[in-house]
Amino acid sequence: MSSILKLVGAKVRDIRKQKGWSQELLGEKAGLHFSYIGGLERGEKNITLLNLEKVAVALDVQIHNFFSYSKDLKGFDNDTLVNETLELLLKLNKSDLKKVNTIIKEFI
Known part of the structure; x- marks a missing residue:
């Protein structure tokens, strides 16, 4: 798996945990299944830009934050x-x- 997927996934996890949210809550707010969020955070999912935008909106961050590591x-x-x-x-x-x-x- 790509290191960029791992880095972005880790950043999503970090931001989610800072908010005290579960994967289920983030999935609900982003309109994505919690298992998809888990795969994203582990760097197993090659997320689309549209889904990355959904996650960013749900977490109330700008997309570039996922690439600041x-x-x-x-x-x-x-x-x-x-x-x-x-x-x-x-x-x-x-x-x-x-x-x-x-x-x-x-x-x-």
Whole structure:
């Protein structure tokens, strides 16, 4: 099974557990069967974008949150740094993001 499936599944599980929800409750809120949620969290299901959107809406998070796992990547210094930087940039408003973009362009 693909490592991306495992990472996304683990992120879904982490967010679900932070909310104190069971797989059954998430499945109910997302309109998906609880066994599908279990397979997703174990990285066994190749989830479609439509179902990923259902899970995101149910969990009240943006889809990109399922792909923010820099803390889960060990031994990938450059990848981790890029992911950590991306996570910070995604939190900025448009005005601040433009400023950071200008600084990076000047630096590079």
